[in-house]
Amino acid sequence: MKTNNTKLIFSFTILYFTISLIGVLHHELWLDESHHFLLARDSNSITNLIENTRYEGHPILWNILLYIITKFTLDPFWMQFLHIIISTTVVYIFLTKTPFNWLFKILFIFGYFMLFEYNIISRNYNLGILFIFLACSVFQKRKNQFILLSFYLALALNTHFQFSIIAFAFFGIIFYEQIKDKTYLKKQNLFGYLIFFIGVISIMVQIKTTHSDWLLDPIEKMSFGERIIIGLSSLFKGLIPIPDFRSIHFWNSNLIINSNRSLAIMLSFLLYLIPLIIFSKNRKTLYFFYVGLIGAQIFFFITQRSAIRFHGITYLLFIIALWIENYYDIDNFKLKDYLSSIKLTLYKKKIIYSILFIHLFSGIYAYTMDIIHPFTSAKQAVQFVKNNYKENSKIITVSCEGTSLSAYSNKRIYSLIENNYQSYCQWNSDNFLNISEKNIIQLLTLYLNTNDSAIYISIYPITKNFKKSIWENINEKVKIRFAEKYDKNIVPNSYYYIYEVAKIK
Secondary structure, eight states, X not given: OHHHHHHHHHHHHHHHHHHHHHHHHTXXXXXXXXXXXXXXXXXXXXXXXXXXXXTTOSOSHHHHHHHHHHTTOOOTHHXXXXXXXXXXXXXXXXXXXXXXXXXXXXXXXXXXXXXXXXXXXXXXXXXXXXXXXXXXXXXXXXXXXXXXXXXXXXXXXTTOHHHHHHHHHHHXXXXXXXXXXXXXXXXXXXXXXXXXXXXXXXXXXXXXXXXXXXXXXXXXXXOHHHHHHHHXXXXXXXXXXXXXXXXXXXXXXXXXXXXXXXXXXXXXXXXXGHHHHHTOSXXXXXXXXXXXXXXXXXXXHHHOOOSHHHHHHHHHHHHHHHHHHTTSOOOOOHHHHHHHHTTGGGGHHHHHHHHHHHHHHHHHHHHHXXXXXXXXXXXXXXXXXHHHSOTTOOEEXXXXXXXXXXXXXXXXXXXXXXXXXXXXXXXXXXXXXXXOHHHHHXXXXXXXXXXXXXXXXXXXXXXXXXXXXXXXXXXXXXXXXXXXXXXXXXSGGGOEEEEEEEEOO
């Protein structure tokens, strides 16, 4: 039996890695992926990297790993390769250490977040999952391995601010347990507290020294009601991530929300009752889940992040709670007895597997769409320039849409807004997302005062005229010629329009 289990673990780990490798080979980097790669690539030292990340609002651990990678290669594929190595390690830990049956394990590893969002898209989230799952793997022996568990949680704190929420909820239930058992003054426990709070201090220092405005500024931009709704909908978006398959732009969409917002709001409220049924075995698991949810509400209330990757925290809380629940004895309390008396606990298994199957189908759909369609058009645009223009041709863009171009072309791109050569995005710059055609023409005119010509590549078209090989004067100083456009990709704000621009002499 043990041999068969080992074969299954090995087989599904290799299968997962193979599918992941195929996925990243067909995945085009979007802005955030390219941005972090370039932060590492164009930093001269760790000190310089720390300085360059001051506008990030993210812990630096992922950037340090990328810094190491870029000292050996400038090909962004190796960032993607590192990322799937980490996610494959997460899957291996999950397959070997969880108490779930094989159906549960397979549904989870090939679900939406583990197959696509936290796997194919190279960001810092799966580092947090790695350390949280390592903490879960020693949870059963937490009384003897509390120091190691605290170390894993301290590392999780320093991967992404969202994982601070999970780490605090995790640490909180163990501390609560130690208080009840009167073991909180044991030497090894005190040392564990020290390690955890070193992690807390580290993340606090990074928050205090960041110049990023994405953490706090959004709280001023929405009404109180809107802020509350975004937080309350996070459990729904995390547990029921059904992409809107009616459009190629499925990413960060939800079919139910787009089809019937009232129904989605009602389901969002109802889902908060589900944990009472699922985690009625032991109060500590229930505490962990709801404390984590409260932390998530605070995070969304402050930051107003709405992308699906952020809402995955609620799904992870759900999986972790199911995992650690197996290591607690059954509690006898009134809520459990009441739920049992009205037979609601009989639906526990059906609810869990319904959620897992939704994730499986959503994961397969997202993965397949990313294989079939370009995620962004940056790679296509760079290849077009390589095939049709001289290698030393000057490439100009408006602002941060040049980030992915820089990653694929392996050179800095001239930013019209920043008025110099850029690679990673300068988040502290003005809001370029609302730039008008008139503004672009003004910027081009200013650029061509000191330059004769360039290749303009941007998500912002200069004109609506897409006739090729025809020069058009856009004012008395500048002429343009449309070359190509790429607008058949998944991320809607990453279409690329390519023009030749020249000074009228």
